[in-house]
Every structure is written in C-alpha cells, then in structure tokens.
Amino acid sequence: ALSSSGMSSEIRLQTLILVLTLAWHRASCASVSEHLSAGSDEDANELARTRRAACSEGDCKNGGICWPGAVTSSTPPCLCPEAYSGTDCTVRKDFCSSTSGGGATRASPCQNGGTCSNTDTSPWYHCSCVPGYTGTNCEINIDDCASKPCANGLCSDLVNDYSCSCFTGWEGRNCNINHNDCPTGACLNGGRCIDGNGTFTCDCTDTGFAGDRCQINIDDCASKPCANGLCTDLVKNYSCSCFTGWEGRNCSVDTDYCLSGPCQNGGVCSDGNSTFTCDCSRVDFQDDTCSSKIDDCASSPCQHGGRCIDGVRSFTCDCSATDFNGPNCQSRID
Numbered sequence: 001a002l003s004s005s006g007m008s009s010e011i012r013l014q015t016l017i018l019v020l021t022l023a024w025h026r027a028s029c030a031s032v033s034e035h036l037s038a039g040s041d042e043d044a045n046e047l048a049r050t051r052r053a054a055c056s057e058g059d060c061k062n063g064g065i066c067w068p069g070a071v072t073s074s075t076p077p078c079l080c081p082e083a084y085s086g087t088d089c090t091v092r093k094d095f096c097s098s099t100s101g102g103g104a105t106r107a108s109p110c111q112n113g114g115t116c117s118n119t120d121t122s123p124w125y126h127c128s129c130v131p132g133y134t135g136t137n138c139e140i141n142i143d144d145c146a147s148k149p150c151a152n153g154l155c156s157d158l159v160n161d162y163s164c165s166c167f168t169g170w171e172g173r174n175c176n177i178n179h180n181d182c183p184t185g186a187c188l189n190g191g192r193c194i195d196g197n198g199t200f201t202c203d204c205t206d207t208g209f210a211g212d213r214c215q216i217n218i219d220d221c222a223s224k225p226c227a228n229g230l231c232t233d234l235v236k237n238y239s240c241s242c243f244t245g246w247e248g249r250n251c252s253v254d255t256d257y258c259l260s261g262p263c264q265n266g267g268v269c270s271d272g273n274s275t276f277t278c279d280c281s282r283v284d285f286q287d288d289t290c291s292s293k294i295d296d297c298a299s300s301p302c303q304h305g306g307r308c309i310d311g312v313r314s315f316t317c318d319c320s321a322t323d324f325n326g327p328n329c330q331s332r333i334d
C-alpha cells in the first residue's frame with residue numbers, strides 16, 4: 001500500500017497537511033475557549049477589570065490596537081502597525097534605513113540610485129526612481145527596446161536609453177537611414193544605380209547595355225536585321241553594309257540601276273543584280289547605253305554606184321542613177 005505513483009503520493013501529502021492544519025486549528029480554538037472559560041466567575045471579572053485598566057482609549061497611537069492578552073505591567077500593551085514601534089506606537093520606524101537583525105544599518109531599499117522617503121501607508125516608503133528605472137524598489141530597468149525603436153537593427157537596452165546595432169546597409173540612431181551603397185561610377189554607360197541594403201543594382205533600361213553594371217553592349221545584330229549585307233553592332237543601333245545590288249537601312253531594297261535612265265535614245269533598260277542592261281534592238285543605236293548611232297550604210301552595201309539610204313537597222317539602195325537594180329543594185333538591167 002505504501003508503493004504508489006508520484007501523483008497519488010503528492011495528493012496523500014497534501015491531505016496529510018490539511019488534516020494536521022485542521023487538527024492544530026481545532027486545538028488552538030479549544031485552548032482559547034478553555035482559557036476564557038477557565039476559573040471561577042471571580043477570576044473572569046478580575047481579568048476584565050485588568051483589561052479595562054490597561055486599555056484606555058488613545059493609549060495606542062498611530063492606529064495601534066490595545067491587546068491586553070498577557071498584561072504584566074501598567075503600560076498599555078499595544079499591537080503597533082508595521083511602521084511604528086514602542087510601547088504606545090509612537091516611534092516611527094525608518095524604512096529608508098532600517099537596521100537589520102545584527103544592528104548594522106541596512107541600505108535604502110531603493111536600488112539603482114532611487115531616492116527613498118517614508119510614507120504613511122504600506123509599504124511605508126516610496127522610492128523615487130532615476131529615469132530609466134521603475135518598480136517599488138527601482139529594481140526594474142525599463143525596457144527601452146519595448147517600442148522596437150531600431151527599424152532595421154538589433155536593440156540593446158540601456159538605462160533610459162537604447163542602442164541599435166544596424167543591419168547591413170542601414171545607419172542612423174534608429175537604423176532607419178538606408179546607407180547609400182551606390183559608389184561613384186557604379187553603373188557604366190549611363191545605367192542608373194539603385195541603392196539596396198548593403199548592395200546596389202543597375203537599371204540599364206534604354207542604355208543599349210546589359211549586365212550587372214551595364215557593361216555589356218547588347219548585340220543589335222542578333223536579330224540579323226541586314227537582309228543582304230553585313231551587320232555592325234552599335235549602341236542601341238546597328239548599321240548594314242550592303243552587298244552589291246542592295247540598299248536601304250536593312251539592305252532589303254533592290255538597287256534600281258535603271259533609275260537614272262542610263263539607256264539613251266529610246267533603249268529599254270533592264271535592272272540587274274549589279275548593273276543595268278540596255279535593249280537597243282528596236283532603236284537605231286547601239287552599245288551599252290544605246291548611245292552610238294548605227295550607220296547601216298557603213299559597209300557600203302549598195303553596189304555599182306547605187307546610193308545608200310540609211311534606215312532604222314536597215315538600208316535602202318537607190319539604184320536609179322545606175323544600170324542596175326535589186327536591193328543592192330547588184331543586177332544589171334538588160
């Protein structure tokens with residue numbers, strides 16, 4: 001029966017304490033009641049008289065209570081309030097420098113530089129704390145970090161003060177100032193520096209450059225914009241060097257070599273890949289630009305003294321002054 005779990009053992013102990021307390025209380029009451037009812041009526045009357053003699057109204061000052069429980073002298077037996085002592089409760093105890101049991105003067109109960117003054121109510125003294133402390137005895141260092149004053153940092157509580165240990169990139173008493181992390185020339189080629197927390201980034205928008213620091217010239221030839229030519233990368237631009245026969249910004253325009261009208265005298269121009277050609281077949285001119293008049297009589301096609309009349313890519317022989325006829329005056333007239 002003695003072995004049991006810890007819980008039931010604890011309950012048994014509490015029960016035992018309760019029983020003992022009740023027994024003691026009953027015994028005390030019995031003792032008082034026995035005392036009051038002890039002896040003869042004459043003894044009781046004597047006790048009452050003694051009490052009346054010992055306790056006159058006002059014998060105990062400062063709220064002291066007269067309690068003639070064990071009267072042995074004529075002095076009033078006073079039960080004094082905590083702040084007073086002496087036979088009639090007139091000696092004010094000094095709670096600001098009360099003496100300890102050994103007789104040594106105890107220091108003021110007010111800690112951390114608080115100023116002590118005696119008062120009329122419990123706890124019979126008051127501590128006026130220096131800034132930064134609170135509590136009955138100024139024992140509490142007020143948490144100056146409670147309001148979270150360090151916006152971007154760690155707070156250390158001090159006396160009526162605090163200090164902030166700022167996170168990287170922040171500064172100022174309350175770590176609320178964003179340190180400028182953009183060094184001069186941080187971003188190249190006109191990039192805009194954006195301040196961060198202990199670092200920076202570059203905004204290269206509209207600069208024609210890319211990369212962490214806008215150091216990379218974006219390849220504007222990547223999309224192969226030159227249809228018929230070689231591309232050269234520039235800043236936010238490109239240039240095309242066109243192959244023969246092409247022109248325009250993107251070399252996509254076929255050069256029209258006939259545009260200047262190179263064929264003369266009614267020659268028909270044909271545009272080619274690198275030059276033009278003139279069709280002179282229907283006009284009486286020849287060479288590359290139809291500029292040379294064709295003399296169809298140059299080969300003297302009319303015989304026997306016939307007169308040659310130059311035509312358009314043809315000739316006519318006038319044989320009238322001869323004795324010959326035929327297209328070339330080649331036949332004798334019989």
Ligand SMILES: [Ca+2]
Pocket residue numbers: 132141142143144157158159160161
């Ligand atoms: Ca503090």
Ligand SMILES: [Ca+2]
Pocket residue numbers: 169178179180181195196197198199
């Ligand atoms: Ca910054």
Ligand SMILES: [Ca+2]
Pocket residue numbers: 208217218219220233234235236237
């Ligand atoms: Ca570029």
Ligand SMILES: [Ca+2]
Pocket residue numbers: 245254255256257271272273274275
């Ligand atoms: Ca052409």
